[in-house]
Amino acid sequence: MNIAVYTLSALLVPFLLIGFVQKAKAQLQNRVGASVLQPFFNIFKLFGKNQIISEDSSGLFRAGILVNFCCFAYLIWSVPWLSFSPAISSVDIFLFVYLLATARFFSILSALDTGSPFGAFAGSREATLSFLVEPAMILSLVAPSILTGSSSLERIFSFTHQVSSQNPIVWIFAGISLFLVALTDLSRMPVDDPTTHLELTMVHEAMTIEASGRNLALSEIGYAFKLAMFFGLSVQCLLHGIAFCLPSDQWILLAMSIAGIFSLGLLLALLETVLVKLKWTKCPDFIAYSLTMGLFACIAALGVRA
Amino acid sequence: MISFSPFMFSFLQAIILASAIMAILMVGTGQIRSNIMFYSLQTLCLALSACFCAAIEHELKHYIVALAIFFVKTIGLSTFLFWITKRIGAAKDLGLYLPLPIAMHLSVVLLVFAQILSNQLPHLNHLQPLAIGGTAGISLILTGILFMLTRRLAISQVLGFLTMENGIFLFALTQSSGMPLFIEMGIFLDVFVAVMISGLIIFKIKHSFEHIDVTLLTSLRD
Numbered sequence: 001m002n003i004a005v006y007t008l009s010a011l012l013v014p015f016l017l018i019g020f021v022q023k024a025k026a027q028l029q030n031r032v033g034a035s036v037l038q039p040f041f042n043i044f045k046l047f048g049k050n051q052i053i054s055e056d057s058s059g060l061f062r063a064g065i066l067v068n069f070c071c072f073a074y075l076i077w078s079v080p081w082l083s084f085s086p087a088i089s090s091v092d093i094f095l096f097v098y099l100l101a102t103a104r105f106f107s108i109l110s111a112l113d114t115g116s117p118f119g120a121f122a123g124s125r126e127a128t129l130s131f132l133v134e135p136a137m138i139l140s141l142v143a144p145s146i147l148t149g150s151s152s153l154e155r156i157f158s159f160t161h162q163v164s165s166q167n168p169i170v171w172i173f174a175g176i177s178l179f180l181v182a183l184t185d186l187s188r189m190p191v192d193d194p195t196t197h198l199e200l201t202m203v204h205e206a207m208t209i210e211a212s213g214r215n216l217a218l219s220e221i222g223y224a225f226k227l228a229m230f231f232g233l234s235v236q237c238l239l240h241g242i243a244f245c246l247p248s249d250q251w252i253l254l255a256m257s258i259a260g261i262f263s264l265g266l267l268l269a270l271l272e273t274v275l276v277k278l279k280w281t282k283c284p285d286f287i288a289y290s291l292t293m294g295l296f297a298c299i300a301a302l303g304v305r306a
Numbered sequence: 307m308i309s310f311s312p313f314m315f316s317f318l319q320a321i322i323l324a325s326a327i328m329a330i331l332m333v334g335t336g337q338i339r340s341n342i343m344f345y346s347l348q349t350l351c352l353a354l355s356a357c358f359c360a361a362i363e364h365e366l367k368h369y370i371v372a373l374a375i376f377f378v379k380t381i382g383l384s385t386f387l388f389w390i391t392k393r394i395g396a397a398k399d400l401g402l403y404l405p406l407p408i409a410m411h412l413s414v415v416l417l418v419f420a421q422i423l424s425n426q427l428p429h430l431n432h433l434q435p436l437a438i439g440g441t442a443g444i445s446l447i448l449t450g451i452l453f454m455l456t457r458r459l460a461i462s463q464v465l466g467f468l469t470m471e472n473g474i475f476l477f478a479l480t481q482s483s484g485m486p487l488f489i490e491m492g493i494f495l496d497v498f499v500a501v502m503i504s505g506l507i508i509f510k511i512k513h514s515f516e517h518i519d520v521t522l523l524t525s526l527r528d
Contacts, residue, residue, distance in 0.1 A: 169320060288334055288407030295414045296327065303421065 003077075003087040005254065010076045013258060014224035015039040017231065017265050024269035039224065043217050051213030057114045064110025065211060069218040071103035072225040080157040081232025083239070083253035092151040093141040097134065100185075100226075104130050107219070111207040122206030125280075129191065129203065132287045133184045139294030140177035143170050144237065146301040157236050159243065159253065167304050168241045173297035175237030179264065180290030182230035184283075186223070189272040191283050228261065235260035318358045319438050325351035325476065326417065326442040329449045329469050334410035336398045338461060342387045345465055348446075349379040352472055359436070359479055367487040368479075374494055375475075383468065383501055390461060390505050394512050399459045402521060409456045413449045420444035427481070439480020446473030460508045460518040464501060471497055 019036040026033025053061065078088040079096060091099075108126055111119035144156050147170050184191050187203040197205055208219045235257055239246065246253065278286055325348045332344035353375040360368030391397075404412070424440035450470030454463050475493075478485050485493075511518050 168316070169323070285334070285336075285407055288410055289331070291407075292330065292334065292410055292414060295411065299414070299418055299421075 002084050005082065005084050006077050006087040009082055009258070010225065010228075013232075013261065014076075014221075014228035015043070017228055017261060018224055020262055021265045021269050021272075024266055025272055028269060028273040039220075043220060046217035046220070047214055049213040051211075051215055053212075053215075054114045054116070054210055057210070061110045061113040061210070062215065064106040064113065065215045065218055067106040068103045068110070069222045071099050071106075072222040072229075075099055076225045076229055079229055079233065080154055080236065081229045081257075083159060083236065083250060083257045085154050085158060089152075089154045091153050093138070093145055093153060093156070094151070096141070096153060097138055100137075101130070101134070103222070107207055111210070114210040116210055118202070118206040118209050122203055122209075125203045126187075126207060129184055129187070129283065129287075132284055133181050133290065136177055136287065136290040136294045137181045137185070139291065139298050140174045140181065140237075143174045143294065143297035143301040144240070146298065146305055147171075157233075157240070159240075159246075159248070159250075166240070166243050167300065168244075170297050170300045170304065171237050171241035171243075173293050173300065175234045175241060177290050177293035177297060178230065178234040178237060180287075180293060182227070182234060183268075183271075184287055184290065186227055186230065188268060189275050190278050190286050193277045231261045231264045232257065235264060314358075318355060318362075318436075321351050321355045321358065322436075322439050322442045322476070322480065325349075325355065325472070326445040326449070329446050329453075329472075330410060330413045330417065332465070332469070333413050333449060333453055333456070334406055336401060336406055338391050338396055338399060338459070339388070341399075341462065341465055342384055342391070345387075345468060346380050346384040348469070349375055349384075349472060352476060353380060355439075355476070356479060359484070363483060365483070367490070368484060370487065371484070371490050374491070378494055378498055379468075379472075382498070386501065386505065387461065387464070390508060394461070394508065394518060396459055396461060396518060399457050399462050402456055402458050404456050406456070409452060413445075413452050416448040416452065417441070417445045420448060436480040439476055443473045443475075443477030443480065446470070446476060449473075458519050458521055460504070460511060460520055463520060464504050464508075468497070468501070 016036060016039075018039045019034070022038065023033045023036050074088075075091070075096065078086050078091045080086045104126065108123040111123040111126075113119075141153075141156075145151050147167060148156050150156060183189065188194060192203040194204065196202075202209075204223065208216060211219055239253070239256060239260065246256070328344050328348035328351060332341050332348070335341060335344075353372045356368050356372035356375060360366070360372060401409070421441045423444055424437070427440055447470050450466045450468075450473060452466075453469060454466030457463065457466065471493075484490070508518055511523070515523070
């Protein structure tokens with residue numbers, strides 16, 4: 001049952017989410033926009049295309065993209081980003097964080113391997129952003145872990161806690177912190193503009209600039225999984241924050257989680273419409289806010305436990 | 307007569323904490339406009355918590371105080387500060403001594419310190435759930451001091467002072483049953499006049515020195 005739910009949602013939700021964000025953004029900017037199903041068509045089209053690999057690149061380029069994809073494919077089946085307990089249940093918070101770091105390391109390696117100047121500077125930017133954002137990510141996952149007394153993601157995000165770990169303040173701050181982390185880590189708007197392809201604004205796009213055909217499709221799928229996973233975890237935190245007034249039927253909770261993911265998508269579209277991209281040197285100031293939220297969550301969790 | 311459930315009490319605690327958190331978030335940005343926005347939200351939380359306290363303790367004076375906070379501070383002072391900022395053309399404060407994100411993280415540490423400090427205090431109020439008001443009040447005072455210390459512009463000094471004043475008010479409101487109405491109103495008048503005068507002084511400084519950077523005002527000139 002869990003495997004079926006996670007497989008079905010992993011195949012549908014991430015791509016629909018990307019399509020939904022693009023559509024909502026277009027509507028907010030008075031454009032018609034592509035269909036919500038467009039990401040599916042893009043992926044199919046990319047799988048049918050020829051791939052061109054630079055003659056200067058080694059096997060590392062392709063291997064890096066594969067490792068990146070495999071990490072996210074493993075995580076999407078083993079992280080409780082929906083209200084069900086995950087299909088493969090052995091991931092704790094540190095394995096989660098370091099699998100993400102492994103995926104990032106290999107995508108940076110494959111960006112460096114082709115020797116294109118774009119790939120190199122995008123890799124350097126991605127590394128900078130990731131080490132700035134990692135403390136915030138760890139703190140926002142550690143806070144619920146302190147509250148529930150377990151480091152396994154499945155135990156943290158299961159809906160069968162005793163009343164003492166239903167502290168709204170901790171969960172809501174952790175959720176906000178994870179959302180801000182997601183904005184930075186997925187190189188969305190205040191940090192990076194995903195729609196333009198100027199050299200000044202690219203982080204994620206420049207890393208995949210040398211990939212084409214199947215390779216590009218794999219890294220796009222990895223990105224979609226990562227987006228759904230982060231938004232899903234953040235929604236789970238927020239749902240736990242209001243757990244005292246939620247029904248206990250798990251199908252209703254599943255529907256609420258998916259609705260929550262799409263409403264965060266709507267919020268993202270709204271943010272990307274009204275915000276402008278920050279200057280690169282101002283990004284640490286923005287990331288500091290997610291770290292502060294994580295600190296609040298941790299302090300509140302320690303206060304509750306004490 | 308409103309009966310208060312535990313849920314309402316935790317909602318009140320959340321609002322009281324929110325005012326301290328708004329002050330901490332205010333430290334993190336150098337944009338004067340967002341600073342004033344955070345100050346405005348912080349006083350809105352303060353007015354709401356005064357309202358709740360009035361409902362809990364059945365005291366009319368707290369309602370009056372809440373209304374006064376809303377109209378004088380949340381709307382009045384914020385609009386006035388926005389107007390000054392626009393007139394002077396000050397957009398952002400670069401900060402002093404500490405980078406702004408570090409100052410924000412330091413003020414989170416000060417929040418913990420405030421929690422430890424307020425745990426040592428005897429509870430003057432009979433309402434145990436309001437004890438968190440002591441933490442929030444001390445944290446607001448410390449954050450205000452930190453804000454004044456790490457800022458460069460005169461208008462930021464005014465904002466830091468106002469934050470400290472909010473802290474004193476919140477502490478008095480939650481730890482005792484509030485100050486008498488006359489004293490409360492007197493403080494409001496003082497704060498209002500102080501901000502008006504400091505606004506005038508900022509204009510004057512801008513007029514005679516062509517900037518409002520307080521670090522450059524320490525050396526004497528003819």
